[in-house]
Amino acid sequence: MTATGWIEIALFSVIIIALTRPLGGYMTRVFAGERTFLWPVLRPVERAVYWCCGIDEKEEQHWLTYAVAILFFSVAGFVTLYALQRLQWYLPFNPQGQTGVAPDLAMNTSVSFITNTNWQAYGGETTMGYLVQMAGLTVHNFVSAATGIAMALALIRGFVRREARTVGNFWVDLTRCTLYILLPISVVGALVLIWLGIPQNLGGYTEATTLEGAKQLIAQGPVASQEIIKELGTNGGGFFNANSAHPFENPNAVTNLIEMVAIFSIGAGLTNVLGRMVKDERQGWAIFAAMGLLFLAGVAVCYNSEAQANPALAAFHVDSAPSAAQAGGNMEGKEVRFGPALSALWATVTTDTSCGAVNSMHDSYLPIGGMVPMVNMMLGEVIFGGVGSGLYGILAFAIVAMFVAGLMVGRTPEYLGKKLEAKEVKMTILALLSLPLSILGWTALATILSAGLGGIANAGPHGFSEILYAYTEGTANNGSAFAGLSANTLFYNTTIAAAMLIGRFIFVIPMLAVAGSLAQKKLLPPSAGTFPTHSPQFVGLLVGVILIIGGLTYFPAVALGPVTEQVAMNQGKLYAGP
Numbered sequence: 001m002t003a004t005g006w007i008e009i010a011l012f013s014v015i016i017i018a019l020t021r022p023l024g025g026y027m028t029r030v031f032a033g034e035r036t037f038l039w040p041v042l043r044p045v046e047r048a049v050y051w052c053c054g055i056d057e058k059e060e061q062h063w064l065t066y067a068v069a070i071l072f073f074s075v076a077g078f079v080t081l082y083a084l085q086r087l088q089w090y091l092p093f094n095p096q097g098q099t100g101v102a103p104d105l106a107m108n109t110s111v112s113f114i115t116n117t118n119w120q121a122y123g124g125e126t127t128m129g130y131l132v133q134m135a136g137l138t139v140h141n142f143v144s145a146a147t148g149i150a151m152a153l154a155l156i157r158g159f160v161r162r163e164a165r166t167v168g169n170f171w172v173d174l175t176r177c178t179l180y181i182l183l184p185i186s187v188v189g190a191l192v193l194i195w196l197g198i199p200q201n202l203g204g205y206t207e208a209t210t211l212e213g214a215k216q217l218i219a220q221g222p223v224a225s226q227e228i229i230k231e232l233g234t235n236g237g238g239f240f241n242a243n244s245a246h247p248f249e250n251p252n253a254v255t256n257l258i259e260m261v262a263i264f265s266i267g268a269g270l271t272n273v274l275g276r277m278v279k280d281e282r283q284g285w286a287i288f289a290a291m292g293l294l295f296l297a298g299v300a301v302c303y304n305s306e307a308q309a310n311p312a313l314a315a316f317h318v319d320s321a322p323s324a325a326q327a328g329g330n331m332e333g334k335e336v337r338f339g340p341a342l343s344a345l346w347a348t349v350t351t352d353t354s355c356g357a358v359n360s361m362h363d364s365y366l367p368i369g370g371m372v373p374m375v376n377m378m379l380g381e382v383i384f385g386g387v388g389s390g391l392y393g394i395l396a397f398a399i400v401a402m403f404v405a406g407l408m409v410g411r412t413p414e415y416l417g418k419k420l421e422a423k424e425v426k427m428t429i430l431a432l433l434s435l436p437l438s439i440l441g442w443t444a445l446a447t448i449l450s451a452g453l454g455g456i457a458n459a460g461p462h463g464f465s466e467i468l469y470a471y472t473e474g475t476a477n478n479g480s481a482f483a484g485l486s487a488n489t490l491f492y493n494t495t496i497a498a499a500m501l502i503g504r505f506i507f508v509i510p511m512l513a514v515a516g517s518l519a520q521k522k523l524l525p526p527s528a529g530t531f532p533t534h535s536p537q538f539v540g541l542l543v544g545v546i547l548i549i550g551g552l553t554y555f556p557a558v559a560l561g562p563v564t565e566q567v568a569m570n571q572g573k574l575y576a577g578p
Contacts, residue, residue, distance in 0.1 A: 001303060001304060001307040002327075002328075002341070004341070005303060005307070005339075005340065005341030005342075006341075008341050008342060008345065009299060009303070009341065009345050011257075012261065012345060012349075013292075013296075015257075015261055016264050016265065016268050017268075019261070019268065019269065020268045020269055020271065020288065021272050021281075023266070023268075023269035024269040024272020024273045024275070024276060024284070025272065025276065026181075026269075027181060027266075027270070027273050028272075028276040028277060030176050030177070030181060031173065031177075031273070033057070033176070036180065038180055038184060042180055042184075046175060046179055049179070050171075050172075050175070053171065055169075055171045055172065055175075059169060060166035060167070060168055060169050061167065061168065061169050062165055062166055062167075062516065063154065063158075063166075063167050063512045063513060063515050063516025063519070064512075064513075064516070066154055066168065066169075066512060067508075069170040069171065070147060070150070070151070070170055071505070073143075073170075073174070074115075074147070074505075077110075077113075077143065078110045078111065078114050080136075081109070081110040081113060081114070081136045081137075082106050082107065084131070084132050084136040085100065085101035085105075085106040085109060085110070085132055085136065086101060086106050088100050088129050088132055091129065091131045091132070093129060093130040093134070093202060094129030094130060095129075095130070095202075095203070095204035095205070096129065096204065098126075098127060098132075101122075101128075104490050105121060105493055107494075108494070108496060109121075109122070111497040111500050111501060112237070112479065112497070113140035113141070113144060113237065114144055115144065115477050115500045115501065115503070115505075116144040116145060116147070116148055116233070116234070116235060116387075117236075117354070117473075117474065117478065117500045117503075117504075118137075118141070118230065118235040118237030118356055118479040119356060119473065119474060119481070119496065119500065120237055120238065120241075120356075120479070121487045121488040121493060121496075122488060123240075123241030124237075124239050124240050124241055125219035125221075125240050125241060126219075126241070130222055133222060133226060133239060134222055134225070134226070137237055138222075138225060138226045138229060140235075141229040141230050141233050141235040141237065142178050142182050142183070142186075142233065143174065143178065144233070144235065145182060145229070145232070145233025145234065145235060145266075145387045145388075146173075146174050146177040146178045146182060146233075147174060147388075148354075148386050148388030149173070149177045149181075149266070149387050149388035150168075150174055150388065151388050151389070151508050151511070151512065152270055152388035152389070152391040152392045153168060153273075153388075154167040154170075154173075154512055154515045155167075155392045155395055155511055155512070155514065155515040156273065156274055156277050156278070156391075157277075157515065157519060158514065158517070158518035159278060159416040159417070159518055160277050160278055161519045162522050162523045163520060163521070163522060164520065165516075165520060166519070167512070167515045167519055182232060182233060185228075185232055185262075186228045186232060189228035189232065189258070190224045190227070190228045192258065193224040193227055193228055193255060193258070194224045196252065196254060196255050196258075197252070197255075198223050198248060198249065198250075198251065198255065199221065199224065199248055200223060201220060201221065201222065202221065202222065203220065203221075205217050205220060206218040206220065219240065219248075220248065221239065223240075223248055226239050227244075227249050227250075227259070228262065230355070231260075231263045231357060232263070232266065232387075233387055234263055234267065234353040234354045234355040234385075234386045234387050235356075235479070236354075236355040236356030236357040236479040236480065237356070237479065238357060243359070244256075244259065244346070244358060244359040245358060245359045245361070250359055252337060253337065253338070256338060256359065260345065260346060260349050263349055263350060264349060264352075264353065264384050267353055267384035267385050267386070267387055267390045267391070268288065268291075270387070270388065270391045271284040271288040271391065272284045272285075272288075274395075278416050278417075280534065283416060283533060283534050286533060286534045286535070286538055286539050286542075287391075287394060287395075287398070287542075289539045290394065290539045290542045290546075291382070291383050291384050291390075291394065293539070293543055294379070294382075294383045294543060295348065295349075295352055295383050295384065298348045298372050298376055299348040299349075299372075301368065301369075301372050302344040302347060302348050302369050302373070303340065303341055303344040305330075305344075305365070305367075305368040305369030305372070306329055306334075306340040306343065306344045306365060307322075307328065307329040307330075307341075307344075308320075308329060309328075309329065310330045310332065310366065311569055311570065311572070312569065327339030327341075328340070330364075330366050330369070333360050333362075333363065333364025334360040334364070335359060335360060338359055338360065342359070343359060343360035344369065346358070346359045347360065347362060347365070347369075348372060348373070348376065350478075350480060351372075351373035351374075351377050351381070351478060351480060352381065352385070353384055353385055353386055353387075353390060354381050354385060354386030354387075354389055354390070354476065354477045354479070355386070355478070355479070356473060356478045356479020356480040357480070358480050358481075361483050362469070362480060362481070362482055362483070363481070363482040363484045367462075367465075367561075367562040367563070367566035367569060368562060368566050370465065370482070370562055371558060371561075371562035371563070371566075373469075374465070374468065374472055374561075374562065375550065375554070375558065377472045377473055377475075377476035377478050378435075378439065378472055378476070378550055378553070378554045378558075379546055379550045380393045380394075380397070380435055380476065380550075381393060381476045381477070381478065382397060382546060386477060389508075392508070393507075394542075394546075395511075396428050396431055396511060397432075397542060397546050397549070398415060398533075398542055399413075399415060399420055399424060399428045399514070400428060400429070400545055400549070401538070401541050401542045401545040402414065402420055402531065403420060403425050404541070405531050405541060406420070406531075409529070409531075411529055411531075413425075414524060414530060414531070415533060416533065417523040417525075418518045418523065419524060423514075424517055424518065427510040427511070427513045427514045427517075428510070428514060430510045431507045431511050432507075432549070434502055434503075434506040434507050435475055435476070435502075435503065436553045436554065438471065438499045438503060438506075439468070439471050439472050439475045439499070439554075439557075440553075440557060442475075442496075442498070442499050443468045443557065445495070446467045446470075446492075446495065449491070451489065451490075451491035452467060452491060452492075454486075454489075455487060455489060455491075456485055457484035458484055460565070460568075461560060461562070461564040461565040461568070462484070462561070462565050464560055465482060465561035465562055466482040466484045466485040467485065468558075469481065469485075470487060470492065470496060471495075471496065471499050474496040474497075474499035474500045475502060476503055477500060477503045477504055
């Protein structure tokens with residue numbers, strides 16, 4: 001590890017802290033329908049959307065109606081995106097003549113983008129035409145992100161409201177989030193990325209002649225507009241197969257920093273939205289602190305691992321020490337322009353959130369380095385998390401933490417002024433149990449079937465890690481990969497799609513039920529026996545509950561994969577085959 005690497009990590013952390021409160025304040029005003037500096041321009045557009053869609057912005061919805069609206073909107077999104085992919089050959093803006101996408105792959109991709117997973121079992125520049133990239137994938141990058149934020153808002157309102165039967169209006173939340181937050185930032189961000197060298201055009205691919213006389217096709221297209229929202233909305237679906245390791249998606253350290261800040265900013269800002277809406281910003285900062293501690297622990301472990309030389313290369317006397325001429329460490333699968341520090345930071349950031357973008361290949365990380373992204377997702381991606389999903393995910397753990405605290409002192413648990421009773425705890429546990437059921441269940445199935453084993457590129461524990469990672473990212477709605485797995489098969493397209501649906505909807509529907517139940521309750525004034533949920537003790541309890549639940553649930557599986565591989569690597573053992 002180097003001082004420069006730690007300075008880069010510290011700079012990123014400082015920027016996120018600085019952005020959290022102002023962005024949180026802006027988002028709070030937007031969701032409350034208050035006037036902002038964009039109001040004169042965008043308010044007429046907002047009203048026009050409501051008029052065209054027949055929406056009464058003052059009419060609110062019961063939690064069940066809110067959930068049904070989300071489901072119907074997702075089904076409509078699935079159908080339209082599936083049709084765009086299947087009919088691609090007949091559509092305009094397809095200069096390379098990309099054919100229709102195969103049915104199972106189109107199904108998998110459609111599920112992926114409506115769930116904010118953005119998993120891609122295909123090469124973007126060789127599979128999708130420009131219209132599908134823009135009207136299909138980029139549009140869903142906006143609306144799936146806005147849907148996640150709307151879900152978080154509904155849960156926050158459950159804590160805020162007293163004796164109410166409604167949790168907001170999904171269509172209003174969706175419109176305001178897209179129009180006032182995601183769209184303006186994306187327009188400015190795309191222009192900045194274009195200025196920094198990312199292409200944005202509708203021209204055909206360029207044929208170049210190499211120095212050896214060979215022909216090379218250089219892909220391009222409307223990249224910048226998709227790149228910014230894929231990061232801001234923690235989507236991760238790349239225009240190119242190499243994703244954010246491609247120089248047209250992420251050409252230098254400046255774009256790398258901008259994109260990482262975009263990934264974390266809204267998730268961090270939503271913690272401040274929570275604090276402002278419950279009239280106590282300390283509550284938001286406590287959640288932020290818990291997320292921040294887990295983030296720093298993850299990036300420290302990952303960077304430490306990737307800054308080490310690969311023991312397998314020691315016998316060849318490869319110089320892996322950092323110097324003025326090289327970054328040092330494990331450079332397999334990494335871009336020279338980023339090195340171990342920015343690669344490890346990016347891997348941690350994107351798996352702390354539901355952003356599957358990669359600027360290096362996780363499959364080439366040393367075992368412990370590759371374990372960190374996997375564990376980040378196994379914890380439910382609550383470390384800032386996806387836009388919205390990270391907040392409602394960590395609030396689920398907060399409910400469990402307060403239930404544990406109540407058991408320890410013999411009091412009925414409370415959180416943010418609401419009494420947590422059997423219904424809320426049961427629904428929360430149901431949501432949390434759905435994640436390991438999907439991850440471990442599908443992994444077990446894939447490891448005993450030839451259709452699953454046929455996709456791995458490596459034998460032994462690393463092959464197991466490739467399968468485990470695939471279902472972890474699918475269930476966590478992340479979308480990154482241990483790229484050694486050949487997942488574009490009927491088996492993987494179907495089962496990973498099922499994992500993505502479980503991770504999105506089987507988790508969020510119980511949490512919306514919690515929101516509806518909490519909204520009907522009275523606010524309880526704090527008393528001498530109330531556990532302070534803005535204190536360091538609460539932060540420690542919350543982090544402990546997250547780690548204990550994750551450890552007890554996933555340690556056996558992690559031990560079979562990256563831990564076993566790390567021990568074998570340290571002993572100089574190689575796995576020669578199944």
